[in-house]
Amino acid sequence: QSALTQPASVSGSPGQSITISCTGTSSDVGGYNYVSWYQQHPGKAPKLMIYDVSNRPSGVSNRFSGSKSGNTASLTISGLQAEDEADYYCSSYTSSSTLGFGGGTKLTVL
């Protein structure tokens, strides 16, 4: 059982926007601004897309954005493109000085 809860799947059409949620507790997501998001294509290593809730690493498209409200963090992808089809994982630092991952969300671009 994953520490953080994500929807198993989301879908959207090209050009649309989608949002993936990541729900934790006050001991992780709600307690710290240390939520990150990763994109993983089949057979590949994860790629960092968002860190510290809403920051984008250099080279990541500004179509990707992150936010947080209470114990729930969110990843929004705007202007959906076929190449965005992948699995997405959230992670959060915890009060136990450990790291938790979400169970992952499969994004399908219709």
Place this chain on the structure above:
Amino acid sequence: QLQLQESGPGLVKPSETLSLTCAVSGGSISSGDYYLDWIRQSPGKGLEWIGSMYYSGTTYYNPSLKSRVTISVDTSKNQFSLRLNSVTAADTAVYYCARHRVTAIWYFDVWGRGTRVTVSS
């Protein structure tokens, strides 16, 4: 640019010890700029953080694996290692090493390609 490469046996028997190495190139572990972490992904499943180590020896472990895991460093070889004892089929996974900078509260900006480990007799 820092690069990470995992290596180790692809097949381990149940009850034995899984041992993997993460070789670091493009930078020195002893620079003290980052931690190295082990993360795994069981077939068709999500990511699971295993543990983290700083070159000085400071370690952090996933409580669910702590009793079976040891992460160590060899600065002379510029590599980190993972040992997981008493493995079962549930430990079958792709194992990744990844780094997080000292200034980064546990987000991973560099990953290895991963190495697949199967636990089977």
